[in-house]
Amino acid sequence: MQRYFVPAENWQQNGVLIKGDDAHHISRVMRLKAGNEVICNHPDGQAAICEITEITSNVVRTEMKEWLHASNESPISVTIAQALAKGDKFELVLQKGTELGAAAFIPVQAERSVVVWDDKKAEKRLNRYAKILKEASEQCHRNKIPQLQPVATITDLIEQSHYFDKKIFAYEEEAKTDTFQTFAQSVAEIKSGDNVLIVIGPEGGFSEQEAVLMKQAMFSPVRLGPRILRTETAAIYALASMSYHFEELGCE
Amino acid sequence: MQRYFVPAENWQQNGVLIKGDDAHHISRVMRLKAGNEVICNHPDGQAAICEITEITSNVVRTEMKEWLHASNESPISVTIAQALAKGDKFELVLQKGTELGAAAFIPVQAERSVVVWDDKKAEKRLNRYAKILKEASEQCHRNKIPQLQPVATITDLIEQSHYFDKKIFAYEEEAKTDTFQTFAQSVAEIKSGDNVLIVIGPEGGFSEQEAVLMKQAMFSPVRLGPRILRTETAAIYALASMSYHFEELGCE
Structure with missing residues (x-):
């Protein structure tokens, strides 16, 4: 069943109004009719099966049939701080990271980010990112759309870091030392319900200065497996491994 | 240090000849000179540090300095059988799968593959795939370039399957049953040195018939985590999880 994230203001007592692109998707792409059902997701994470009662050109009216209680959200709240990188790598991380x-x-x-964040193009870019997050969340049946936070430097991240129970950064240089910390050792320190920050550098890695600052702020430098991963693969590796650890192996 | 996979016939008693695109890469892209060092990889997995002695327009001559003994190869030999899918998804699986x-x-x-393998275009396509595998292997410092095997149907896979110690297929329907097998349960049955086959369906999933045939042939249907993954994310999830299990957690 198709899933749509619907803004809070479109939730009524007994039904949900679906508007805009999603209404178009229902009528023109999925070609659904009155009587068909969809899943509507509230931004707070709750979801309900809703039956379509009326389709007009830009609004789909639905009647709520049943609240859903299953959740696919990870028991660990992982924030991926991903360095800006060339091409569509950041977008790949958003899409795959949402699924994971x-x-x-x-x-x-x-x-060392080759790409520089351009405030003039920011609005357009943020809108595209938001669309990727919403569509990936609908496709993989997430209960919540991941948040997109403002662009930050390493110094900004350190200032915000008191919010997190565990802070990790992928550090290629770490893998070259004899005493490197494996990712598994860091993951073992994480408990269900924790807020975790994982910081991934750009193609050229973190500068020495950035690494020193993060270490001083108690961010753990880790190796992500034995091979050297591209920047966009690192986030995917970390998230898949944590899903495996907590959701498949069932570690707590 | 830059790594190049060099065909067996270019390995001499005390040195390695690097030709073609790689010679161009050394002289024009990396702009290396005589006296600089590179890592040369033999197709059998061995690697050596080699010093450049001469650069001509299409051949780079090197002298072998030191054999390398480190290996980044996974202790489990995983073959990914990935259904053909739209766009560049198969290529993403090749690149990321090599890193993983x-x-x-x-x-x-x-x-249910929407894309049909076209024998007329096969040569060009296979050359592109081979290039992706070689470049990804060099970039992530693999000892061996993963093999690319001929296109196969599910029936073909079943016929070849006696070679594998463990056969797994990602089955979305499995996740809907109460008695679904987690991926972790299947991974727990794998030992270091095993040959493992992981079969991933196309966007529309496997047909019922394909699933029945694989089950009869002792392929284990598994759920890959609690969220519904896109076809190209499924292979990435499976490989990252197995790397985490065997290379990070150090399970045997």
């Missing part, structure tokens, strides 16, 4: 259960994303302007 | 340690890939013509 990330709670939030922060675009990071790292020292 | 896959040993081989098989393109699968599934019943």
Whole structure:
């Protein structure tokens, strides 16, 4: 059954109004009719099966049939702070990261980011990112759309970091030391319900200065497996591994 | 240090000849000079640090300095049989799967594959796939380039399956049953050194008939985490989880 995230103001006593692109998707792409059912998701994470009662050109009216109680949200709230990188890598991380259960994303302007965040193009870019997050959440039946937070530097991240129970950064140089910390050792310190921040550098990695600052702020440098991963693969590896650890192995 | 996979015939007693695109990459892209070092990989998995002695327009001559003994290969030999899918999804699986340690890939013509394998275009396509595998292997410092095997149907896979110690297929329907098998349960049955086949369906999933045939042939249907993954994310999830299990957690 198709799932749509519907803004809070469109939830009524006994039904949900679906508007805009989603109404178009229902009528023109899915070609649904009155009597068909869809899943509507409230931004707070709740979801209900709703029956379509009327389709007009830009509004789909529905009647609520049944609240759904299943949740696919990860027991760990993982925020991915991903350095801006060339091409569509950041967008790949948003899409795959949503499927893999990330709670939030922060675009990071790292020292060695080749791409520079352009405030003039920011609105258009943020809208595209929001669309990717919403569509990926609907497709993989998430209860919540991951949050997209404002662009940050490593210094900004450190200032915000008191919010997190565990802070990790992928550090290629770490893998070259004899005493490197494996990702598994860091994951073992995480408990169900924790807020975790995972910081991934750009193509050229973190600068020494950034690494020193993060270490001082008690961010754990880790190796993500034995091979050198591309920047966009690192976030995907971390999220898939944590899903496996907590949702498949059932560790708490 | 830059790594190049060099065909067996270019390995000499005390040095390695690097030709073609790689010679161009060394002289024009990396702009290396005589005296600089590169890592040369033999197709058998061995690697050596080699010093450049001469660069001509299409051949780079090197002298072998030191054999490398580190290996980044996974302790489990995983073959990903990935159904053909729209767009560049198969290529994404090749690139990311190589980083994540896959040993081989098989393109699968599934019943519901929207894309049909075109024998006329096969040569060009296979060359592109080979290039992706080689470049990804060099970038992530693999010892071996994963194999690309001929396109196969589910029936073909079943016929070849006696080679594998464990056969798994991602089955969305499985996740809807109360007695679904988690991926972790299947992974727990795998031992270091095993040959594992993981079969991933196309966008529309496997047909009922395909699922029945695979079950009869002792392929284990599994759920890959609690969310519904896109076809290209499923292979990535499986490989990252197995890398985490065997290479990070160190399970045997």
